[in-house]
Amino acid sequence: MAHPSQLGLQDAASSAMVKLLYFHDHTLMVLLMISSFVFYTIIILVTTKLTDKYLLDSQQIEVVWTFLPAFVLIMVALPSVRILYLADETTTPHLTIKTLGHQWYWSYEYTDFKDLTFDSYMVPTQDLAPGQFRLLEADHRMVVPESSLVRLLISADDVLHSWTVPSLGVxxxxxxxxxxxxxxxxxxxxxxxxxxxxxxxxxxxxxxxVMEAIPLEHFETWSSLLLENA
Incomplete structure (x- = not known):
């Protein structure tokens, strides 16, 4: 049975995901204004008794319905392009991890460390500990330091996969x-x-x-212990 916390997405945990949520709300308000205006116009056209059978054109209305949609598109496009640019921007990373998809597990290789690599399999339902999530828990978590720029190099060994963590916007x-x-x-x-x-x-x-973010000093301890036990 699914845990109640599995019924929704986790809160945003990166600046990119926070910007995506703000953009979602911004676009939703634009759509709400457009829908309200169209609904209001339909009601007016249906209920009004004012007609003019000699009306052939209106330059003012044509100018408005040409420039108004263009303005709305600009309002949506500029924030979208900014987020796309920030999401693809790559500076000097603090940590690089090579992620390889297999049928059906993930391999992680910490390229900044020698021989720090492991496979990550799903924990079977019968082996779950109390508090662990069914179909979401892995036997080895990808551990990263918090507040540090992490770069992922993603590839696959057999077929197409997709590395996705919604709370990070990745x-x-x-x-x-x-x-x-x-x-x-x-x-x-x-x-x-x-x-x-x-x-x-x-x-x-x-x-x-499963990705676990921990303070930098704890990450250094974790990596040292993992290398000693390798």
């Missing part, structure tokens, strides 16, 4: 033979869940993504 395809690049900064510690969002085969629903 969704990039994993294509065999090609590297895709994504960057994000987690704003606060926490555990963030995602899943492969590309139909990649029979067990497509069983390759979750």
């Amino acid at each position: 969704k990039f395809d994993a294509v065999p033979g090609r590297l895709n690049q994504a960057t994000f900064t987690v704003s606060r510690p926490g555990i963030y869940f995602g899943q492969c969002s590309e139909i990649c085969g029979a067990n497509h629903s069983f390759m979750p993504i």
Whole structure:
């Protein structure tokens, strides 16, 4: 049975996702104003008794309904282009992780460390501990430091996959033979869940993504312990 917290998306945990939410609200208000204006115009046209059978054209109305939609498109396009630019902007990352999709699990390689690599499989339902989420928990989490710019190099070993974590605003395809690049900064510690969002085969629903953001000093301790046990 699904946990109540699984019925909705997690709160935004990166600046990119916060900007996407603001853009969603902005666009929704624009659509609401357009819908209200169209509905009001329809009501007026249906209920009014004023007619003019000699009316052939109106330059003023034609100018308005030409420039008004253009202005609305600009209001929507400029914030959208800004978000796309910021999402694709790549500066010097603090950490680079190579992510490889397989049928049906993920492999993570921390390229800034020697021999720091592991596979991440879904935890079977019968092995779940109390408080863990069914179909969302993985045996090895991808651990990153909070407030640090992380770069993902995403590819696949067999078929198309898609590395997706909604709370970070990250969704990039994993294509065999090609590297895709994504960057994000987690704003606060926490555990963030995602899943492969590309139909990649029979067990497509069983390759979750679990990312844990921790303070930098804890990340250094985690990486040291993992390397010692390798």
